[in-house]
Structure formats: structure tokens, C-alpha cells
Amino acid sequence: MSDALVELDRVRFVYPGGEFALHLEHLELAAGEKVACIGPSGSGKTTLVNLIAGITVPETGRVRVGGDELTKFDEGCRRARRVDRVGLVFQQLELLHYLSALDNILLPFRVSALPLTAAVRHRAHGLAEAMGIGHLLARPPARLSQGERQRVALCRALVTEPELILADEPTGNLDPDTAGVILDLLFAQVERSGAALLMVTHDHAILHRFDRTIDLRTLLERHA
């Protein structure tokens, strides 16, 4: 058995009723490793993120994360594991409009069995300060800029101290300057926490900042 944090082995996934099929022979991510995932649109990058997060399960093959084989878990266990041990950042920010920035950061604790302690609140404030949004925590998302909202989303992904962060084009909607700031903050926090990072991106200019790059064009076998 490998000591990789994430291990996908002979994975096959097909969307119900769809033509797209993903075949992945083998993929590993080590703990603390920062990996970029590139590939053209429709190559299966988001599908790969969803498989590793346990949002979807493959038809065949094995997905192991942190020693747990997700394919053997039921839906409820995968969800419980995800909220506890995986931080997710999406291109669409998906902040809840009726919550303040702070409540959005603390959302994983509101909707799960994770205890919302004073230490957690302190951690949330610390993350927000580090991201430069400490003074904006009372504001709802509608009163934040796009860059500020993405920082809130990053804080939400990091506040549970996950061992794995999956980011699906987190800077896709941002202008280059803001995107650069967000990436700096993400990398700083990932390095501080020691979590592994798998980030889907189209921006080849930032690939040098990752330990490794997965190009789905070469890794995947696509079937029409």
C-alpha cells in the first residue's frame, strides 16, 4: 500500500446519459504536495476534483484519500469525511448571500457535527486577518468585491484545517492582479497548514509555483 495522501487507481467514470467518459490508470498526491491540474475544457478536471472529494464515485476503480477508500464508503460517510478533512474552493464562489462573511467562513461547522468552539472562531478571525479581510467579517457577500469574496471562500476551505485542499479554478473569475494576490494567500496558507493542494487552472504562467503539474491531455484516455 502506498503512503500517498491521494491515490486513484484504474478509475473509470461516466456521467449518466452523457457521452463523456473518464479513464484514469493511476494518480497519486503526497501529503503537503502542491499539484496543478491543467487541460482543455471538458477534459475532466472538475470530474477529477469531484472524484477525489468524494462528491461523485467512479463506476470502477479505487479512490483512496488519507488511507480511506472512498469507494467503499456510503454517501453519508463520504460527506462527513469531506466536511472534516477536505477544503473545497470553487470557481463559482458559492457563498450564502444571507450570511455574513464570518458566518460563511464558519459554514462547515454550522452544517456538520464539527464543534464550533471559541478556538475555531479564533482561527477563523486569524485566517481572515491573514487574508486581509478581518475588517469585513460582518458584511454580507453582496457588499464585498469579487476578490474579497474569493478570500472568504478560501478561509471557508481552510478553517477546518483540512489535510487536502481541492481548488477548481479559484481565480478564473478574477482579474490578473487580484488573482495573483489570491494565489499568494492560498499558497501561504497551504504552506503554513501543511495541507496538500490540487488546483485546477488554465493559467500556465503560475505552474512554476507548484511542485508538480498534471496535464490531463497526457494522463487521461478520452473516449467520445
Added chain:
Amino acid sequence: MRPGLWYLSWRHLRTHWGQTLVLALCYAVVFFIPAASQLLIGRYEEELMRRAEETPLVAGARGNRFDLTLASLYFRQADLEPIPVSEADRLQDEGGALIIPLNVRHTARGVPIIATGPEYYDWRGLHATHGTPPLQLGDVALGARVAERLGLGVGEALFSDQPDLYDISKPPALKMRISGVLGPTGAPDDEVVFVDIKTAWILEGISHAHQDVEEVDDKYVLGRSKEQIVVSPALVAYHEVTPENVATFHYHGDRSLLPLTAVLAIPDSEKSGTILKARVNATKLYQMVVPARVIEDLMSIVFRVKTLFDGLWGVLAGATVAMTALVFWLSVRLRAGEMQTLERIGCRRFTVTGLYVTEFTTILLASALLTLGALGTVSWLLPQWFRLV
């Protein structure tokens, strides 16, 4: 249910307060209508029945038994055929029951004037907190709430309402001296004024007093013989009973025909009551009813009407449920992205459902609180707004 869910629900409902308020109000109305009607009818029935059960028998002219009962127990004004005082005397002579005459045909400043005998006060347990019950002709005792509402007290005067201002053949308003104020009882007796039965006949215009015909100016004398003196109607009768003129009040004609509205009968025993009732009802001219049975019949009509309203409430409730279903269906569609976010973060499916359940529960709780508040207010204000019976 997780506390976090309650928090999220609260934040969502607070953000969409307009929608929340509309839904809560709709449900509050749905809850309030049957609860309020039940409360009102329940209290109405309770108060009606309490009074009815305290009054064993009521006699009156043949006619509508509901009108007779409502007039003699709850002092509702009704156009009842009178029962002569001779009938009350006959019942009294038969024995076996306490007989109390009632006349409920006049008002003073809109308040019913109840003319009765002194035994009524003892039987109903009415005591004067100030002054005395009406002991003399022209005296009036005020019910507790009337005294409060009119701001009148012992020694002051109360005028009866003139039946017709423009008909000089009708008796004029009578100035009555307030002899006492009765203590509160929580019964219809608080809402009326009491006079002696003979005062009612002055109000009827049957009994009157005027200047001694031997002393009147000749211009008022239409004819004079050894037996009688005929005076003009222009000779104005006294409109106040005073110590000086009290002895001059009189009526012309047969005393036994003086009118009463009803006669209350409190028999010594069930047997006496049965005999009394049978004798009165055998006359074919008068009737004697058991108020409790009459009120039961009346309430059965009320409950039949309530059943109709309950049916309408069912339609209203159905419409509200359909509206809620629509609102929640639209809400589920509008919030699909939000729910997807929660699921992707790792929120359990039960938690997502629970979020809707807690919101719905919160709305129901809010509407229940609104309903309880409204019911409490209605329950508190009802006796102040209007008397039930």
C-alpha cells in the same frame, strides 16, 4: 436538530423577512379563525348557560321562546307581547315558587331599564355598594358598569329615553333619582339600571300624576260632573317623582291588566316547577319555558352555523397550504445553488432537508405565537369591547 441549522434558518428568514412575515401571518390567520371562533362560542355558551341554569323557569306571552328568554335573562330588547300582572299574581297565589315580575321595555340613555320587585335583588345576589336598591317609585339603581360608564352616582338624576319625541300622546322622559349603585357581578345585571315595577308603568304612560284636578286652572277643565272631572291632555303630567307628588301617582283602569314582559319563577321543588309549567302552558295564552333548554336549542343553531364556517375555514386552510407549497417549491428552485454548495461542502442530505424543515417550523412557531398573542388580546379585550350576554 443541529443548533447551526436553527441559526441558518433564522438568518435566512430574517434576510427574507417580508416573505417570512406573509407566510407567518397567513398561518396565524388560519390558526386564529377556528381558535377564536371556538373561544368566542365557548365563552358565549358558557356565559349563556350559566345564567340560564341559574334561572329555572320563565313565563311570558306565547310567541318566540328565544326572544322571551333573551329578554328576561339577558335583557335584550325585543318586541314581546306583554303578560298581565294578574298572571303573575295567579302564579304567586298558587304557591310553590318565588315569582318575580319583570318589565324590560324601556331604556335610559340607551341602557335597558329593568323594572322588577325587591325579591329579584336577593335572588340574584345583587347588593348595593353605594346607596340602596330602588325602594321608592322613581328611584333607580345603576348596574356596576353602567355607573362606571355614565359616571353617575347616588343622588344624581337619570332621565329615561322618551319613546317618541314628536308624539305628545307618548309619555315624556321621566327624571329618576339614583338611589344606589350595585356591585359588579360579571353578569348582564351590571349593564342595566333597575327600577321598581310600578316605575315601569309610569314609563309606559299607564301610571301618571298631575296637579290635583280640583285645583287646576279652568282652561284645562273640559267637563265637570258630580262623579268626575275631565281635564285637557294639555295638562302636563309630572315628569319626576318627588316626596311631594309621590302619593298622587295613580293609574286608570284595571290594575290586573298592567303589563309585564316576563315572570321569573323559582320553584321550591322540581315537582312544583313541573306543575307550574304545565298549568301555564295549558292556558294557551302564555308559555313557561326552561331557559337552559332554550339556550341549548339556540346554541345548537349557533353550532350548525359554526360548522358552515368550519367548512369555509377548511377552504382557507387548503389555500394556505397550497400557497405554502408553491412558496417552498419556488424557494427550493431558487436555492438550488445554495443547497448544492452545502452538499459539496459535505453537508448531509438530511441536513439540507432539515434546513427547510427548521425554516418551516420557525414560521409555524412564529405564526403560533402570533395566534396566541391575538387570542390573548381578544380574550382580554372581548369583555371590554362588548358584553357577551
